[in-house]
Amino acid sequence: MEDLNMAKRKMSIADFKDYKKRGQKFAYVTAYDYTMASIVNESDCEVILVGDSLAMVMLGRKTTVGITLDDMIHHIKPVVLGAPNTFVVGDMPFGSYNISAEQAIASANRILMETNCDCVKLEGGVEYKDTIAAMVKAGIPVMGHIGLTPQTATSLGGFRVQGGTPESAKKLIEDAKALEAAGAFSIVVECVPSVVAAALSKAVEIPILGIGAGPDVDCQVLVTQDMLDMYGDFKPKFVKHFAHIRKAMVDGLNAFHEETVSGVFPSEEYSFNKNVDIPRLY
Missing domain, CATH: 1.20.5 (Single alpha-helices involved in coiled-coils or other helix-helix interfaces)
Structure with missing residues (x-):
């Protein structure tokens, strides 16, 4: 493993935009503990998300709401230790950034300082552009997340495809442009029609990281436990089983x-x- 780790170069923030310019696609998976992180680190996958999806994957809850900032920090720390050659994203949980920009900065500061991960990710479009701009100004690298946003899925009508009408597709493009203008260096786009994701990728210069967003994006994202068939009968439409663990x-x-x-x-x-x-x- 040591030789493998020496051969794997960790991505930087600048690489995200550079990869898009060159048309170089990359892969983005999840990990929530040291062991899984070390396995991903030994693979060719470039990015790990320590997502608030740990609420369901690791803790058996029904939604992501309820995971605390302390919970996230607890799980991000060992992932960073287990994946020194992989870019690690720390998810900001519900309630840690939706009060004010000051709250978002304080929460992100804790995540970065206490875990040493490479960036934070938060959900929301145009309505969070000022918050993201303030965070970036404070020196915090921010990854956006639009489309299906699990933290607010109930207000979106549940876990369903987003951007399925001309109006909602236009809103997603506006969201993506607003996040880019605010300084986000990349955007996760979840559960949208392939044609909409392709339009989003063309609309901005930062990479679109698609999960359930079709082939015409800059990066593919999957939950590791999904793609390795660790859930038994649970299989979202957009998930392919690459192994049967x-x-x-x-x-x-x-x-x-x-x-x-x-x-x-x-x-x-x-x-x-x-x-x-x-x-x-x-």
Whole structure:
């Protein structure tokens, strides 16, 4: 792994825009702990998001709302340690930036200072342009997030495709341009028609990072547990299973159980076999 890590060059903020100019696509996945982060770090994937999706993926909750700033910092820290050669994004949870620009700056300062991640991400379009501008002015690298925004999904009508009408598509383009003008260096676009995502990518000079946004974006984003088939029957339309890790894990656990019950494990190979002269105590 050491040689692999030396060969993998960590992306910088400047690389995001440069990759777009060159037409070089890249991949963006999630991690919420040290072990998964270290696995991603060993892969060719360039970016990790420590997302507030950990509420559902790691904690079994129904929505992302309820995750605190302390929760996020707790999970971002080990990911940064596990992925030194991968660009790490720290998600800003609901309630950590929606009161004022000052609150957003204070929350982002905590995330960056306490975790050493590379940037923060927050949800929202035009309505957050002033907040993002203030954060960027304060020296905080900001990634935007528009389209389906899980923190406010209820007000959007639930978890459904966004930008499906001319009016809503126009609003997304306005959102993207506003975030770019405010200083965001990239924008996650979630669950929008492919044609809308393509238009967004053409409308701005910063990269569009698509999750459920079709092929004509600058980067593809997936939740790692989704793409590795770790959820069992849960599979969003836009998710492709690139491996079947859940089955492999269950098979491994069952093999361990079978060998334990039968006495096959542990054999001498997996035991400490030094002879010890034990005094007679009975």
